[in-house]
Amino acid sequence: MGKMVLDPLLAFGDRAEEMMIAALTALGTETRLPVELPPEGMGDFAFPCFPLARELKKSPAEIAKSIAASLGTDAMFCKIEPSGPYVNFHIEPEELVRVTVESIMELRENYGNAESSGIKINLEHTSANPNGPLHVGRARNPIIGDTLARILRRCGHDVTTEFYVDDMGKQQVTLTWGVENLVQEGEIPEKADHALVWYYQEASRRMEQDPKVLAEIDAIISKYEDRDPEIATRVQTNCQRVLDGMTQSLRRLDINFDSFAWESKYIFDGSVERIIEQLRAMECTSEDNGALYLDLDNFGISGKENKFFLTRGDGSSLYSTRDMAYHLDKLANYDRAIDVLGEDHKLKAKVVGIGVNLLGQEKPVEPVFYSFVSLPEGKMSTRRGRVVYLDDLVEESIALAREEVEKRRPELDDVLKRGIADAVGIGAIRYNIIRIQAEKQLIFKWEEAMNFEGNSAPFIQYSHARASSILRKATEFGDYDLKLLAHPSEVQLAKMLARFPSVIRTCGTDMACHPVAAYAFELAAMFNQFYRDCPVLVAEEKLKNARLAMVTASKLVLMNALDTLGIVAPEEL
RNA sequence: GGACGCGUAGCCUAGCCAGGAUAUGGCGACAGCCUCCUAAGCUGUAAACCGGGGGUUCGAAUCCCCCCGCGUCCGCCA
Incomplete structure (x- = not known):
C-alpha cells in the first residue's frame, strides 16, 4: 500500500498540471494555462491553448498539437491528446479506480476530510x-x-x-x-x-x-x-x-x-x-x-x-x-x-x-x-400569525413519509417504519432547503418542501439503502482485484467517488453548501446506473468481490455526503 | 433617491467569483422498462433568443456600462 491519498482527483489533477508546466517550460514560455473540466467524452482535464497564440505566433490548435507531442506518456493517464485548441488528459481508468477505492476503504467515514488546520472558528x-x-x-x-x-x-x-x-x-x-x-x-x-x-x-x-x-x-x-x-x-x-x-x-x-x-x-x-x-x-x-x-x-x-x-x-x-x-x-x-x-x-x-x-x-x-x-401570499410574520411553523412542517413531512413507507414496505416492523419515516421526512426538508443557493429567494410550497422523488433526499437515501442491501446479502467477501472494474459505469462511478474531497474543499473556501447537495444527488444517480449495469451478487466470484468493494466504497461516500448535509442514511428504505 | 442580492425551458435549478469546445440537472408532459441485488429506480423524446440593450475580447450565461422586473436594507426596532 502506497501513501494514503486524501484527494484522488487532486492527485491526478496535480500530475497533469505538473506535466503541462514541464511542457510549457520546454516550449520556452513562462505562461501557465488554466486547467478545465471538459465536456463528457473529452477526457478528464483540459488545457485551452488560446492564451499562447499571440506569444508563440501560432494557432491554438498547432500549439495544442506540439504540447501533446512533447508530453509523452504517464502511468496516471492513458491518453494525452490535442483536440482542436485544447490539450486533453484522459485518466488511466485502472489507476483511478485503484487509487480511489483504496483511499475510501482505508479512510472510511473520514474520506473527504482534510487534515487538521488548527484554525478555530466560531460559527454563529x-x-x-x-x-x-x-x-x-x-x-x-x-x-x-x-x-x-x-x-x-x-x-x-x-x-x-x-x-x-x-x-x-x-x-x-x-x-x-x-x-x-x-x-x-x-x-x-x-x-x-x-x-x-x-x-x-x-x-x-x-x-x-x-x-x-x-x-x-x-x-x-x-x-x-x-x-x-x-x-x-x-x-x-x-x-x-x-x-x-x-x-x-x-x-x-x-x-x-x-x-x-x-x-x-x-x-x-x-x-x-x-x-x-x-x-x-x-x-x-x-x-x-x-x-x-x-x-x-x-x-x-x-x-x-x-x-x-x-x-x-x-x-x-x-x-x-x-x-x-x-x-x-x-x-x-x-x-x-x-x-x-x-x-x-x-x-x-x-x-x-x-x-x-x-x-x-x-x-x-x-x-x-x-x-x-x-409564502405564496407574502412574507412570513410571527406577529401577524402568517407563518408555517417548522414543527408543523416536520410533522406533515414525517406523516407523508410514513404513508409512503406503509405503501412500499408493508412487511417491515413498526419501529423500522418509524425510523425510515423520520429519516425521509426530515431529510427531505433539509435537502430541499440546502440544495438551493443561499442568496436565491425561495417561495415555500408544501409539495416542494416534502419532495421524495428526483432531486431529493430520499433519492440519495434510496441509493444508500440499495448499496446496504447488497452488502447485507453478501455475507462475506474475500480479496478483491480492482483491475476487474472496467465497465464504463464502474469507471464513471469511481470518478464520481473521487470528486468528493474536492467538493468539500471548495465548499469550505466558498462557504457554500448547495454543491454538496448537488454532488450527493449526482453520486446517487451514478450509483443507480452502476446498479442497473453491473449485477453484483450474481457475478462470477472474483468480479463479485471487486464489485462488492465498489459498493462498499459507494455506500461510504453516500453516507459521508448525507452526513455532511445532516441527513440520516438508513440501511433500508 | 441611494445600496446590496436575484432574474437560465410551463415550474424549480447548476454553471457566473478565477470568460473558452454541443448551457447542468430535477419536476411536469409524452413514449418505454419490474420471471433479474428495493421501480422513492432506469431509458428515451419534446421544451431555453441564459430579463433587455450596448461594450471589452479571437471567444461572453460568465467581465464592464445602461435599462427593466423581483427581493432586501437605508428606524434613537431587533
Missing part, C-alpha cells in the same frame, strides 16, 4: 429572537449554519457553533410583559415556544393600540439596560423557555449548538459601555440630541440617511452596538467569526464589521447571507 447561526416557535422562513438559517459547520469541520477546522440569544430586545420584553399581564384562554399548546408566542402576539397588539402599555414596556427596557438583576431574571426566564422549545425543534433535524451567548452579558460586564465611550471619542461619530451615531459617509456607504445610531438619546445601547461587543469577544477567542444572517442584516453586518475594526480588531467578521423564504 440561527440566533432567532426567542419570542415564538421557529417558522420555515427562519429555518433556512439553522440548516445553512449546521451544514456549513459540518463542511468546515471536514475541512479540518475546529468549529464551535453558537446561538446568540437576543434577550435584551424590545420583542423579548414585550413577551415578558404579556406573560405577566395577560391570561391566555382556550387550549394552550404543550410546547413552550408555541404556548408563549400568544403572549408576544397579543402584547404586541396591545402595545400598538395602548400608549400606556408601550410606556410600561419601555420602562422595563430602561431598567433592564440599567442592569436591574430582577428584571434580567424575569425576561431571561421567558427567553430560556422559548429557546428550549426552539432547540428542541432543531434537535429533530439533528441541529445542535456547542454554545449559547446571551446578549445581556455584554451589558452586564460593562463591555458595551466601554466601546460606546471609545467610539464617542472618535472623529467618525457625532451626537444628535444625545444619541451617538456613526457617520456612514466616512465609509463609502450611502442611502437616504447616513447616520447609523449607536445609542439612544438617553445613552442606552442599541442592538448593533451590543453586537460589536459580542463580535469583539468572539474575535478575541477565535481565529475566525462567521455569521449566518438573513439578507436584511447586510447593512448592520457591514457596520458591525466597521465598528469592530475601529475598535482595534483587525480580523474580519465573515457573514454568510441568505434570502428570505416567503
Whole structure:
C-alpha cells in the first residue's frame, strides 16, 4: 500500500498540471494555462491553448498539437491528446479506480476530510429572537449554519457553533410583559415556544393600540439596560423557555449548538459601555440630541440617511452596538467569526464589521447571507400569525413519509417504519432547503418542501439503502482485484467517488453548501446506473468481490455526503 | 433617491467569483422498462433568443456600462 491519498482527483489533477508546466517550460514560455473540466467524452482535464497564440505566433490548435507531442506518456493517464485548441488528459481508468477505492476503504467515514488546520472558528447561526416557535422562513438559517459547520469541520477546522440569544430586545420584553399581564384562554399548546408566542402576539397588539402599555414596556427596557438583576431574571426566564422549545425543534433535524451567548452579558460586564465611550471619542461619530451615531459617509456607504445610531438619546445601547461587543469577544477567542444572517442584516453586518475594526480588531467578521423564504401570499410574520411553523412542517413531512413507507414496505416492523419515516421526512426538508443557493429567494410550497422523488433526499437515501442491501446479502467477501472494474459505469462511478474531497474543499473556501447537495444527488444517480449495469451478487466470484468493494466504497461516500448535509442514511428504505 | 442580492425551458435549478469546445440537472408532459441485488429506480423524446440593450475580447450565461422586473436594507426596532 502506497501513501494514503486524501484527494484522488487532486492527485491526478496535480500530475497533469505538473506535466503541462514541464511542457510549457520546454516550449520556452513562462505562461501557465488554466486547467478545465471538459465536456463528457473529452477526457478528464483540459488545457485551452488560446492564451499562447499571440506569444508563440501560432494557432491554438498547432500549439495544442506540439504540447501533446512533447508530453509523452504517464502511468496516471492513458491518453494525452490535442483536440482542436485544447490539450486533453484522459485518466488511466485502472489507476483511478485503484487509487480511489483504496483511499475510501482505508479512510472510511473520514474520506473527504482534510487534515487538521488548527484554525478555530466560531460559527454563529440561527440566533432567532426567542419570542415564538421557529417558522420555515427562519429555518433556512439553522440548516445553512449546521451544514456549513459540518463542511468546515471536514475541512479540518475546529468549529464551535453558537446561538446568540437576543434577550435584551424590545420583542423579548414585550413577551415578558404579556406573560405577566395577560391570561391566555382556550387550549394552550404543550410546547413552550408555541404556548408563549400568544403572549408576544397579543402584547404586541396591545402595545400598538395602548400608549400606556408601550410606556410600561419601555420602562422595563430602561431598567433592564440599567442592569436591574430582577428584571434580567424575569425576561431571561421567558427567553430560556422559548429557546428550549426552539432547540428542541432543531434537535429533530439533528441541529445542535456547542454554545449559547446571551446578549445581556455584554451589558452586564460593562463591555458595551466601554466601546460606546471609545467610539464617542472618535472623529467618525457625532451626537444628535444625545444619541451617538456613526457617520456612514466616512465609509463609502450611502442611502437616504447616513447616520447609523449607536445609542439612544438617553445613552442606552442599541442592538448593533451590543453586537460589536459580542463580535469583539468572539474575535478575541477565535481565529475566525462567521455569521449566518438573513439578507436584511447586510447593512448592520457591514457596520458591525466597521465598528469592530475601529475598535482595534483587525480580523474580519465573515457573514454568510441568505434570502428570505416567503409564502405564496407574502412574507412570513410571527406577529401577524402568517407563518408555517417548522414543527408543523416536520410533522406533515414525517406523516407523508410514513404513508409512503406503509405503501412500499408493508412487511417491515413498526419501529423500522418509524425510523425510515423520520429519516425521509426530515431529510427531505433539509435537502430541499440546502440544495438551493443561499442568496436565491425561495417561495415555500408544501409539495416542494416534502419532495421524495428526483432531486431529493430520499433519492440519495434510496441509493444508500440499495448499496446496504447488497452488502447485507453478501455475507462475506474475500480479496478483491480492482483491475476487474472496467465497465464504463464502474469507471464513471469511481470518478464520481473521487470528486468528493474536492467538493468539500471548495465548499469550505466558498462557504457554500448547495454543491454538496448537488454532488450527493449526482453520486446517487451514478450509483443507480452502476446498479442497473453491473449485477453484483450474481457475478462470477472474483468480479463479485471487486464489485462488492465498489459498493462498499459507494455506500461510504453516500453516507459521508448525507452526513455532511445532516441527513440520516438508513440501511433500508 | 441611494445600496446590496436575484432574474437560465410551463415550474424549480447548476454553471457566473478565477470568460473558452454541443448551457447542468430535477419536476411536469409524452413514449418505454419490474420471471433479474428495493421501480422513492432506469431509458428515451419534446421544451431555453441564459430579463433587455450596448461594450471589452479571437471567444461572453460568465467581465464592464445602461435599462427593466423581483427581493432586501437605508428606524434613537431587533
